Each structure stands twice: as structure tokens, then as C-alpha cells.
Amino acid sequence: MNKLFYILLFLLSTLNLFSQSKDSIQNGYIIAVGGGNDDAALNKFLQIIKDTSNTIIIVPTACYDEYIYSKNNCSTYYINYFKNKGFKNIEVLHTRSRDTANSSTFIKPLKRAKGVWFTGGRQPLLADSYLNTSFHNELKSILSKGGVVGGTSAGATIMGSFLVRGQLENNTIMIGDHTEGFGFLKNTTIDQHILVRNRQFDMFEVLKKNPKLLGIGIDENTTIVVHNNLMEVLEGSYVAIYDGTLWDRNHYGSKSLSKKSKQFYFLKPFDQYDIVERKVLTHLNKNPIELNKKELEKFIGTYRMDNDTVIINVLEAKLIINKKELYPLTEFEFYNSENEKRYLFTTDRNGDIDGLKILIDKKYFFKKLN
DSSP states (O other), X not given: XXXXXXXXXXXXXXXXXXXXXXXXXXXXXXEEEOSSOOHHHHHHHHHHHOOTTSEEEEEOTTXXXXXXXXXXXXXXXXXXXXXXXXXXXXXXXXXXXHHHHTOHXXXXXXXXXXXXXXXXXXXXXXXXXXXXXXXXXXXXXXXXTTOXXXXXXXXXXXXXXXXXXXXXXXXXXXXXXXXXXXXXXXXXXEEESTTTTTOTTXXXXXXXXXXXXXXXXXXXXXXXXXXXXXXXXXXXXXXXXXXXXEEETTTTEEEEOOTTOOOOEEEOTTOEEETTTTEEEOGGGSOEXXXXXXXXXXXXSSEEEETTEEEEEXXXXXXXXXXXXXEEEETTEEEETTTTEEEEEEEOTTSOEEEEEEEETTEEEEEEOO
């Protein structure tokens, strides 16, 4: 086999193991944050956009008017954040008029955008302005071209097909007078702030009347990224999954629950989930492929092969990893099931590998590459 490196690789663009939803968006990325700190989400958002010349759209419409038009408004933080990362083409789009949302002038910036970010606030305000308008259709177009649409809190909930907490005057009512979301994640409903606000059992009210929905509850400071129907949890707290099963982390298996059951399970950072097949993904249900030296270079930079090990040079340190136990989870992230460590390669603005994070017991250790 001439020193071929056997690993499990998460290449979703070519993987045909999972049945695909006819209406699902395959090419784009959905990012949803449960509120609170969204730095991890924004870093991922910009990593997908890549080129600093690409246009970013910020949509603050979920905010009430007094926060949209104030000096330090809903958009200010995000404008400054993106500018500090080197992005120059940043625009804010907001309207309360559906006629405006349908106008060619208003949606023109969306046609050149690679990413759209929705602030938090109240999700019914987003539905009132944009649902089933030309604006909504342009978001679909961005996703179909491989772009990214993301948001926090209300901006996360609107991504699902069923809109929870859709009563404008009261965010404790799960099934309100607005029940339709943008539908980027089909047959799915998304709640946020679930643990911080003790909301983890609220989802069952919705699922009782809509049992075919997949319920996703995202805690604060926690992000999910969905691409090609595969969802990954970024660093943060937990994501609750309501899919009619109970997954056993210790044995990598799940059991079906009764229709009256009010049980769910949590995904933690770096867990992955197939939202069409509705199952947790582990290294046990990914297919092995072979990587040669040329293919491996784009993932880990400086390295050499030595019999059955890969030696990665990181400054003065050397990581010696048994090739049989090393699995890529994403394009730049590897998992070693033997020592349960994660190796996450970071990139600069040009997409070149510039550093390595090692996750051990939920703590990152960072080394800068030569």
C-alpha cells in the first residue's frame, strides 16, 4: 500500500451514505447561535466567506425600532467585528415593509453577498418583513451558491421551518400567531437560550402537535453549523435533540422512545448529527478513505511518515499519532480516538494553515506553526 494513510474523512460533498431531502439546501451553510457569545459562530461565518472583498449583509430587523435606530444599535457590534477582521464591503439591510422586501432595489445588495447575518431580537418581526418575499428568495439563492446565512437567538430560530415563540407580545408562548420560519432546515424547529432560561422541556408542547418535526434546542454561547444536511456543534455549551430517540454516548447507540415520552438527549461541542437520517455521527459510522502525501499536505502542513505513525512538526513540539486512530472530522480538524484528543488547524485570512489547537479535556492548547 506504500505508506498510505488510512483515516476517516468527513467529505460531505462526495459522501453518498445519507439520503438527502429533496428540498434541502446542499451547497450552503446555516449557522445558528443560541444567544450570548457568538465569537465562534462569527469566526466560522468569516472562514466560510474567506475573501475579505466579499460582501457581508447584516440584518437587524429582529430588534425593536428603538434599538435599530439608537447610537449603539443592533448592527454596530457586527459592523465593527467584521471590519476588524479586514472585511470592507459590509452593508445593513432593514425594513418593516413587505413591499420594500419585494423590491429589486432593496434586494440588490443580496445578489452580490456571500454571507448574511441576522441579529437577535424577536423572530416574528423577521417573519413579518421577509417571509416568502424576494428577500427570502435571495437568501435561498445565496445558500444554493455555497454562501452562508447565520444568526443568533431570533436569527437562529427563523432558520427552521416551524417558528417557535412566534407571539410578538410574549416570548413564552411556544405556538403563537407566527408559526412559519424561513425553512432552510426542513421539518425542523429551533429554540434558543434553552438551559440558561430553563426551556429544555418547552419543545414537547410543539412536538405533541407536530410529531414529525425535529426539535433542536441551542443553549447560550453555543453554535450549530449545518452543511449538506450535516450539523456540527461548535465549542460552547450543549444542544438538545428531540428526535424520538435517546442516544447513548457510552455505547454509540440509540433506542426509540414512546410517543408520550418527554426525554431528549444532548450533543456537546464537536458532536455531529445527520438532520435527514436523524442520527448522531461518530467515527464508527464514517467510511475510511486513503490519503496520499499530496492530499495530506493541505490538511496538516509540515509532516513526515514513519512506518505506522504520522509525525507533525509544530514548532519545537512533535505530535506522534498512530495513523489507525486519527480521523479528520472536518477539513481542518482531526480526532484521535486512542487518546481522545482533537487537533484543529487554524488558517489565516488567505486560507493558509497558521496554527494548531489541541483540545484536551475541553481546554485548548495553541501552537503557532512556522
